Amino acid sequence: MAAQPRPPLLQVEDLEVSFALGRGRARVLDGVRFTLDAGATLGVVGESGSGKSTLAAALARLPQAGLAITGGRIVFEGQDLLRISEAQMRALRGQRIATILQDPLHSLNPLLRIGTQIAETPMVHERLPRAQAWQRARELLAAVRIANPEARVREYPHQLSGGMRQRVAGAIALACAPRLLIADEPTTALDPTVQVQYLQLLKDLQRTHGFALVLITHDLGIVARVCDRVAVMYAGRIVELGATAQVLRAAAHPYTQALMASLPTAAGVAGSLPAIPGQPPDPALPPGGCAFHPRCAQVMPRCRSERPPDVTVGPAHLSACWLNAEAARPAAAAERST
Numbered sequence: 056m057a058a059q060p061r062p063p064l065l066q067v068e069d070l071e072v073s074f075a076l077g078r079g080r081a082r083v084l085d086g087v088r089f090t091l092d093a094g095a096t097l098g099v100v101g102e103s104g105s106g107k108s109t110l111a112a113a114l115a116r117l118p119q120a121g122l123a124i125t126g127g128r129i130v131f132e133g134q135d136l137l138r139i140s141e142a143q144m145r146a147l148r149g150q151r152i153a154t155i156l157q158d159p160l161h162s163l164n165p166l167l168r169i170g171t172q173i174a175e176t177p178m179v180h181e182r183l184p185r186a187q188a189w190q191r192a193r194e195l196l197a198a199v200r201i202a203n204p205e206a207r208v209r210e211y212p213h214q215l216s217g218g219m220r221q222r223v224a225g226a227i228a229l230a231c232a233p234r235l236l237i238a239d240e241p242t243t244a245l246d247p248t249v250q251v252q253y254l255q256l257l258k259d260l261q262r263t264h265g266f267a268l269v270l271i272t273h274d275l276g277i278v279a280r281v282c283d284r285v286a287v288m289y290a291g292r293i294v295e296l297g298a299t300a301q302v303l304r305a306a307a308h309p310y311t312q313a314l315m316a317s318l319p320t321a322a323g324v325a326g327s328l329p330a331i332p333g334q335p336p337d338p339a340l341p342p343g344g345c346a347f348h349p350r351c352a353q354v355m356p357r358c359r360s361e362r363p364p365d366v367t368v369g370p371a372h373l374s375a376c377w378l379n380a381e382a383a384r385p386a387a388a389a390e391r392s393t
């Protein structure tokens with residue numbers, strides 16, 4: 056009998072996050088869908104306001120001021136995270152699902168020693184005795200390449216550099232060997248040399264520990280270096296999704312194409328997302344049809360009124376654009392007639 060394909064570690068279906076607006080709701084995430092296999096890395100890229108940080112928080116069901124998850128499913132290890140209690144979710148967070156946020160100063164408690172903060176997770180979730188949890192804290196500091204962990208473990212966050220604080224955030228995230236790590240712009244607050252070291256560390260830790268990684272970033276260079284697959288977000292929707300090499304080499308969606316075309320060098324993908332003309336839409340006043348149509352150089356009449364479907368443009372490569380839908384139609388008709 057042929058082996059059954061393994062289900063993905065994470066399956067997100069039609070995820071919707073919105074905020075109250077008068078008598079209705081405005082969508083910040085609008086029908087987000089993707090899957091992530093165990094041990095794989097998905098980069099989520101988009102301009103500010105595209106919804107990528109909202110997605111990161113929603114995946115871990117972290118509270119977000121004024122926002123609520125109003126639809127869809129987040130199936131992790133076969134369990135829909137939107138159908139379990141907050142107590143069950145708390146048990147998963149820090150154990151099976153971990154997060155690293157942009158600014159470790161906000162995620163670390165300034166009043167507690169580093170060791171206390173790392174040891175807390177295994178003490179709470181695994182009921183590890185204090186001495187063993189502190190020993191694990193020292194080992195994790197060594198794993199994230201902090202020199203002299205015996206001494207560092209007793210220090211407070213303000214005694215560490217920004218790069219070291221972000222490594223400590225990584226050690227906390229790994230304290231209970233998660234299967235999914237969600238990192239929201241983890242290198243933004245670091246200088247470029249430290250950024251490269253930190254990303255290399257993340258990849259090395261992933262190889263050793265085997266977790267899947269959702270990496271939120273506005274930097275296509277980071278996506279090219281670190282991610283197997285990339286999801287390009289615009290106005291709360293994934294508009295292109297595929298293998299990183301494929302998307303960066305042959306972007307199908309005009310938004311991705313515009314981002315690529317505006318990069319400073321054709322030879323290499325590097326740096327933050329460039330500015331493209333126009334502004335991302337206000338979620339309270341989204342344009343009709345394709346949300347990108349006011350900025351799209353290839354806009355067609357139907358783009359202003361009809362929402363484009365997700366279209367398969369290559370192996371495991373999707374694009375939400377009417378151009379791709381129209382190009383796919385003759386091919387599908389030809390296939391049907393053979």
Ligand code: SF4
Pocket residue numbers: 308309310345346347348349351352353354355358363375376377378
């Ligand atoms: Fe541009 Fe139309 Fe495609 Fe939207 S659907 S990206 S407006 S061509």
